[in-house]
Each structure stands twice: as C-alpha cells, then as structure tokens.
Amino acid sequence: MKILGIESSCDECAAAVVEDGKRILSNVVATQIPFHAVYEGVVPEIASRMHTEWIYRVVQEALQKAGLHPAGIDGVAATAHPGLLGSLLVGLSFAKAFAWSRNLPFIAVDHLLAHLYASQLAETPENTLSEPPEYPFLGLLVSGGHSIICRVDDFDGVTVLGTTIDDAVGEAFDKVSKHYGFGYPGGAAIDTLARKGDTHAFNFPLPNLYKGEHRYDLSYSGLKTAVINQLEQFRAKKGTANQEAVKIRSEDIAASFQKTAVDILLRSLFRAVDDTRLTTIVGGGGVAANSCLRACLAGHQGLRCIFPPPELCGDNGAMIAGLGYRYLKRGDRSPLTAVASARVKAFKRRYP
Numbered sequence: 315m316k317i318l319g320i321e322s323s324c325d326e327c328a329a330a331v332v333e334d335g336k337r338i339l340s341n342v343v344a345t346q347i348p349f350h351a352v353y354e355g356v357v358p359e360i361a362s363r364m365h366t367e368w369i370y371r372v373v374q375e376a377l378q379k380a381g382l383h384p385a386g387i388d389g390v391a392a393t394a395h396p397g398l399l400g401s402l403l404v405g406l407s408f409a410k411a412f413a414w415s416r417n418l419p420f421i422a423v424d425h426l427l428a429h430l431y432a433s434q435l436a437e438t439p440e441n442t443l444s445e446p447p448e449y450p451f452l453g454l455l456v457s458g459g460h461s462i463i464c465r466v467d468d469f470d471g472v473t474v475l476g477t478t479i480d481d482a483v484g485e486a487f488d489k490v491s492k493h494y495g496f497g498y499p500g501g502a503a504i505d506t507l508a509r510k511g512d513t514h515a516f517n518f519p520l521p522n523l524y525k526g527e528h529r530y531d532l533s534y535s536g537l538k539t540a541v542i543n544q545l546e547q548f549r550a551k552k553g554t555a556n557q558e559a560v561k562i563r564s565e566d567i568a569a570s571f572q573k574t575a576v577d578i579l580l581r582s583l584f585r586a587v588d589d590t591r592l593t594t595i596v597g598g599g600g601v602a603a604n605s606c607l608r609a610c611l612a613g614h615q616g617l618r619c620i621f622p623p624p625e626l627c628g629d630n631g632a633m634i635a636g637l638g639y640r641y642l643k644r645g646d647r648s649p650l651t652a653v654a655s656a657r658v659k660a661f662k663r664r665y666p
C-alpha cells in the first residue's frame with residue numbers, strides 16, 4: 315500500500331511516498347529556511363504563501379522520485395495539527411483535493427504522533443533498523459514547539475508524563491542562537507559550534523523540578539535567561555578582548571548551554587525510566603538530531619535508545635505517510651471536511 319504524505323505545518327514544504335508504513339520510496343523536503351532567516355524566525359504569512367506556491371511541485375517531485383503516476387497511490391495523509399494554521403491549511407487542502415479527485419482514502423494526522431513514528435521508517439537502503447521498537451516505550455518528543463516525555467502504547471496511544479512548563483527545548487536553542495548571532499535555525503548551529511567548545515566552561519543552572527506533579531516536567535526559561543545574561547557580561551568585556559578570544563568563548567557558551575539543555579531532558583527522562591521501568595526510549599522531532607543528546611543516551615547501559623536518522627528528525631512527509639498508513643490499514647478515514655488546528659489538547663499535561 316503506497317501512501318502519499320504531505321507536511322506543511324511550519325517552514326518545510328514536504329511530500330513523500332511510503333510503502334506499507336515503512337519503506338520510503340521518495341521524501342522531498344523543500345525548506346523555506348533561507349526566506350525566514352533574515353527575520354531570524356518563521357514569519358507565518360510568508361510560510362503559508364510559500365507553501366501555496368511550492369506544494370504542487372513538491373508533490374509532483376515526490377511522485378516522480380517514487381516512479382509513480384498519481385494512479386499508483388493508494389491513500390493520502392496530511393498533517394492537520396499542531397502548527398501554523400495558515401501553513402497547515404495549504405497541505406491539508408491539497409491532500410484532500412488529491413484524495414477527492416482520485417477517489418482515494420484520506421487521513422488527517424497529528425504532527426507529534428508522526429515525529430514519534432519516524433523511527434519506524436528506518437527501513438531504507440542506507441539505514442536498516444535491526445528491530446523496530448516494540449510498544450510500550452518511552453517517547454522523547456523534542457522540537458521547536460514541544461518538549462514531551464510520554465508513555466507510548468501504540469502509534470496513536472500516547473500518555474503525556476511530563477512537558478515543559480515554559481519554553482520548548484528547540485525554542486531555547488533558537489533564542490540563545492539568535493542572541494549570540496550563531497545562526498538560524500539555532501539548534502543545528504549550536505550543535506556544530508559546540509563540538510569545538512568546552513562543556514564545563516560555564517556553569518548554567520538546572521531547574522528544580524522534581525517534586526510531586528512536576529516529576530517529569532521540564533523548564534528552559536531559567537537556562538535561556540542565564541545564557542543570554544552571560545552575553546551581557548561578555549559584551550562588556552568585548553571591548554578589551556580580541557576577536558579570536560571572543561570566538562573561542564562563543565564555542566564554550568554553545569557547548570555549556572547544549573550540555574545543560576540535554577541534562578535537563580535526561581534528568582526527567584531517567585526519572586520516568588525508573589518509575590515506569592520502560593527501558594526503550596524512542597526520540598523524535600528536530601532536537602532529536604542533536605549529537606550531544608544522541609551520544610549521552612547511546613552511552614547509557616541498560617537502555618535501548620532509538621532515534622530516527624537525522625534527516626527524519628525534522629519535519630518531513632515520510633513520517634506523515636508512515637503514520638497515515640497505520641490508520642488507513644485499520645480502516646480509519648477522515649472526512650473531507652476535516653479541519654486544521656494550531657494546537658492539540660491531548661499533548662498538554664493536565665495538572666490535578
């Protein structure tokens with residue numbers, strides 16, 4: 315069963331064809347990053363306009379690369395939530411029109427569940443997963459808008475154990491990078507810079523979130539503020555320091571910030587491992603590409619940590635097609651009246 319998956323929730327205009335929920339036949343991601351980089355953040359109006367302009371060619375390319383005519387597609391899946399509303403509407407409406415015109419089953423899927431599904435797509439010629447993760451496992455969903463530790467019982471069965479009480483981890487990477495002028499988007503820029511830095515150069519604070527209802531929760535605003543305040547001290551000294559010295563310390567800032575950001579995630583995650591006794595951890599979302607996070611978890615004895623290949627951590631259509639296949643195979647269908655939504659309540663932890 316070949317599913318066309320369409321993703322347009324933020325600044326990637328993406329389409330892919332995936333066979334039987336696993337094998338990626340094509341995966342086209344047209345990034346708008348250069349168009350938003352000048353503003354150092356995603357401009358929603360620009361994003362939806364560009365999706366409208368690009369979506370037809372992106373889908374066409376996905377079909378071509380898969381060696382398929384539209385008649386070779388058995389079903390269509392698209393992201394319906396969460397994301398930028400104007401952007402979501404473009405991919406969702408295109409997918410509905412495609413399905414309607416060819417009389418194909420259509421399914422609207424959740425972007426976050428799709429990120430968690432991405433690790434099951436590793437069955438590609440370059441990356442063969444020996445054994446796909448078995449349910450239940452712990453999910454570590456880390457992106458620009460979300461930081462969630464959850465119990466995953468099925469492709470559509472997720473219980474949120476902990477989430478950020480303020481900023482998302484990707485958001486902290488992006489904001490720190492913006493303040494220091496490291497580049498946009500910030501995650502990959504800091505990851506690269508940090509490789510040459512000293513993780514112990516700066517001692518940034520960890521949040522005190524381990525009691526009661528916050529046992530698995532996360533917080534990034536304290537870390538973000540501390541790292542940004544460091545810049546003010548840095549600037550005060552910059553007049554006397556030579557440029558080379560400033561550059562070296564930037565790398566140390568990146569490394570120390572990144573290590574603390576990862577430690578915040580791991581402290582809550584390990585509490586969840588201890589309490590649930592689930593030892594398989596599946597990562598997903600843009601921050602799951604982070605080399606420090608991957609290395610820290612890989613070195614942990616007694617845990618099986620599964621991450622999608624870095625190119626499937628960020629937004630893509632393959633994860634949408636893969637997850638869509640699971641629903642369609644079960645017989646689920648979305649009506650062509652399905653609507654987009656900026657947020658999903660199910661991914662917010664409910665406090666008593």
Ligand code: KG4
Pocket residue numbers: 324456457458459460483484485487488499500501502505599600601602603604605627628629
């Ligand atoms: O999943 P994603 O592509 O979009 C959302 O659904 O939000 O995640 C984007 C986020 C951005 O905040 C970006 O800075 C971060 O993922 N990111 C990284 C890395 N690559 C992307 N963060 C840390 N390390 C990376 N290597």
Ligand code: ZN
Pocket residue numbers: 425429457599600628629
């Ligand atoms: Zn995403």
